[in-house]
Amino acid sequence: MKPSNEILIAYLYGELEEPTRKQVELYLAQNPMEAANLQEMRELRENLQKIPFKMPQKPLVLSRNTNHTSHKALFSPFVRNFMAMAAAIALLLVVAYITQFRLNGNAEGWQLSFGDVREKNNPTTPANSIDTLQLVRWLENKQRKAYTDIYHKISALDNKVNESQKYGHNSESNNKEFFTKTEVLALLQKLRKEDYEVFKEVLASSSQEQQLYLSKAFEGFASYWEQKRQEDLEQIEASLSTFREQASEKFKENDVILTKLIDNQK
Amino acid sequence: MFASDVLIAEAQNGNQQAFNKLAEKWYPTIYNFAYKYFCDEDKAMEATQKTFINVFQGIEKLQDSKKFKSWIYRIAHNVCHNEHKKEKKRNLLSLFRYKNQEDEAIDYLPIVDEDIYANPASYLDKQESSELLEKALAQINPDQKVVIIMKEFEGMKFSEIAETLQISENTAKARLYYGLQALRKIVEKTFI
Numbered sequence: 001m002k003p004s005n006e007i008l009i010a011y012l013y014g015e016l017e018e019p020t021r022k023q024v025e026l027y028l029a030q031n032p033m034e035a036a037n038l039q040e041m042r043e044l045r046e047n048l049q050k051i052p053f054k055m056p057q058k059p060l061v062l063s064r065n066t067n068h069t070s071h072k073a074l075f076s077p078f079v080r081n082f083m084a085m086a087a088a089i090a091l092l093l094v095v096a097y098i099t100q101f102r103l104n105g106n107a108e109g110w111q112l113s114f115g116d117v118r119e120k121n122n123p124t125t126p127a128n129s130i131d132t133l134q135l136v137r138w139l140e141n142k143q144r145k146a147y148t149d150i151y152h153k154i155s156a157l158d159n160k161v162n163e164s165q166k167y168g169h170n171s172e173s174n175n176k177e178f179f180t181k182t183e184v185l186a187l188l189q190k191l192r193k194e195d196y197e198v199f200k201e202v203l204a205s206s207s208q209e210q211q212l213y214l215s216k217a218f219e220g221f222a223s224y225w226e227q228k229r230q231e232d233l234e235q236i237e238a239s240l241s242t243f244r245e246q247a248s249e250k251f252k253e254n255d256v257i258l259t260k261l262i263d264n265q266k
Numbered sequence: 267m268f269a270s271d272v273l274i275a276e277a278q279n280g281n282q283q284a285f286n287k288l289a290e291k292w293y294p295t296i297y298n299f300a301y302k303y304f305c306d307e308d309k310a311m312e313a314t315q316k317t318f319i320n321v322f323q324g325i326e327k328l329q330d331s332k333k334f335k336s337w338i339y340r341i342a343h344n345v346c347h348n349e350h351k352k353e354k355k356r357n358l359l360s361l362f363r364y365k366n367q368e369d370e371a372i373d374y375l376p377i378v379d380e381d382i383y384a385n386p387a388s389y390l391d392k393q394e395s396s397e398l399l400e401k402a403l404a405q406i407n408p409d410q411k412v413v414i415i416m417k418e419f420e421g422m423k424f425s426e427i428a429e430t431l432q433i434s435e436n437t438a439k440a441r442l443y444y445g446l447q448a449l450r451k452i453v454e455k456t457f458i
Binding site for chain 1 (some may be wrong): 289290293294297298301302307310311314315318319322395396399400403414417418419423424436439440442443444446447449450453
């Protein structure tokens, strides 16, 4: 059984008890490779023993380096960290200045930008767009007013009908104080007509407002698309101009090559 | 031993002269230990000075004067270990240190004669062998190196090494075994 490295090293230094030492010796006798390994370590030890004791060349001087206190304080970890942070912030500010960094906040949120800011015409709702809430309120008022009128008229009619039933239809004079059937029909017709007029007026007003809104929205879209179109045209013009220049250069090069070829042919 | 105990006791009581004598007595030993650790006189001197400053600052706290030896070696070991870590950090931060440890190990050792290839073992017997071994020793794992130094050069027992480094005896033995193997490999790699 192979002894552990700890036992082998103790054997090498002669610090093993007799029975264990004999076991190791028996093992080494049976394992020449291990014995050679141990022999090499023994030789190494012998060589290590030849290394002389190193005597100090200078006397021992014990000092606490009090002269360097200010220097140490200046470069203490805290000061160094602080200086590093300050330097990093200064660097950031310089970079922000060079790159024209901007930070804008508005109702839509925060906006980071670098370099020149270009105005952007996005399609938006017209500036003087309709206030929908206002429209709803107006319609509600109209409706409420119409209903109030109708309610009053129906109440009056109801009262008169009740009176008519109470006193009967016998006398001609009494009949004059109440509505006749024709009058009631005419009144109802009138009510219907008024409702129709109110409804028509509401619809017309709503339609007019919607048209105004749509017109303003289309106007915004139209100006945006017009601007986009102008930009695209400018880009196409620039590309064509570049292409023309390049083509012209190529033609010139071709002319030169052809001239040279013709000259060579001559 | 008695004289040492008296010196330690006096130094603990704030006797400056006793401490100076104690330092004078241990100075070569600790310097030799640090030199074997770094294989560099300046680093060894710096580590020795720091060790004695720590000894001066902490001697009052030493409860058992019989443990002074293992205590001072522990301080020396800690100082050397910290200095080694600082050096490693500096090397890591340096833009000019790009070689790996194996390359350094080869570059660090001086160029040797061609006859060493014939018989490396006998070459070690020559005058330069000690210096070469010292430099090879400086390159092995610090934990293994310190055990080799304590065992080979300071003549400490395994129990003393274990107490100083606050490890078990078996750990000390294992570190010594693997340390010697590593040292042998470095020497072989250098010469073959």
